[in-house]
Amino acid sequence: MTTLDIYIEERLKNEIVRINISNSKIIEIFLNQGSSFGSNHSTTLLSIEALKFLCKKENSITNALDLGSGSGILSILMRKLEISKVFACEIDEYARNESILNFASNFNNKVDYPRFIQDPLHKKYYYNLIIANISGSFLPNNFLEISNIITQNGYLIISGFNSEKEQKYSILAKECNLLPVKTFKDSSWLSIIFKKNEINT
Numbered sequence: 001m002t003t004l005d006i007y008i009e010e011r012l013k014n015e016i017v018r019i020n021i022s023n024s025k026i027i028e029i030f031l032n033q034g035s036s037f038g039s040n041h042s043t044t045l046l047s048i049e050a051l052k053f054l055c056k057k058e059n060s061i062t063n064a065l066d067l068g069s070g071s072g073i074l075s076i077l078m079r080k081l082e083i084s085k086v087f088a089c090e091i092d093e094y095a096r097n098e099s100i101l102n103f104a105s106n107f108n109n110k111v112d113y114p115r116f117i118q119d120p121l122h123k124k125y126y127y128n129l130i131i132a133n134i135s136g137s138f139l140p141n142n143f144l145e146i147s148n149i150i151t152q153n154g155y156l157i158i159s160g161f162n163s164e165k166e167q168k169y170s171i172l173a174k175e176c177n178l179l180p181v182k183t184f185k186d187s188s189w190l191s192i193i194f195k196k197n198e199i200n201t
């Protein structure tokens with residue numbers, strides 16, 4: 001589970017990211033000043049769009065994994081979208097500490113914090129939803145392992161790549177029995193929601 005890419009996004013001051021969920025609902029996420037990735041980049045915003053879409057359509061998601069949490073923005077959003085158990089994973093200690101700081105700024109009670117998990121691809125714990133905004137070779141190299149820890153009828157959201165890689169991911173997903181649900185685009189960046197197909201025995 002190694003990656004050589006470096007992820008930094010300078011936040012020179014504290015920020016509040018406001019996410020329109022519906023006409024009457026806005027979710028606010030407080031992010032402390034820092035340099036972990038995850039606030040205004042297109043790949044994060046496309047991940048947010050995919051999460052909003054999925055959580056509106058599907059209310060059976062009870063546990064989720066944020067693979068590569070960075071600032072923790074997606075973990076925080078998933079908790080605020082009322083997914084009851086949210087797990088976060090991050091290989092960069094600096095980013096992990098920023099995630100934890102941001103969890104503390106968004107939830108009064110520690111029991112509401114997303115929980116950190118190490119090496120989830122090698123644990124026998126399964127998720128209704130995995131979201132991974134990680135560029136480079138990590139996703140393609142670990143697609144099967146990621147798919148293996150998604151429950152039947154569960155979802156995978158991927159982001160962090162451009163349209164040149166769309167076909168490659170579609171092929172990988174098909175091999176893992178993941179069917180495309182919806183694609184979100186912003187200039188050349190993409191995020192895709194896949195659903196794990198139920199296997200008939």
Ligand SMILES: C[S@@+](CC[C@H](N)C(=O)[O-])C[C@H]1O[C@@H](n2cnc3c(N)ncnc32)[C@H](O)[C@@H]1O
Pocket residue numbers: 001002003007036037038039043044047066067068069070071072073074089090091092095133134135138160
């Ligand atoms: C592009 S950032 C995404 C941050 C945030 N989830 C977002 O959507 O804005 C990718 C994050 O994944 C982390 N990462 C990269 N490879 C990883 C791996 N194998 N396991 C866990 N985290 C990883 C990086 O350190 C980085 O913080």
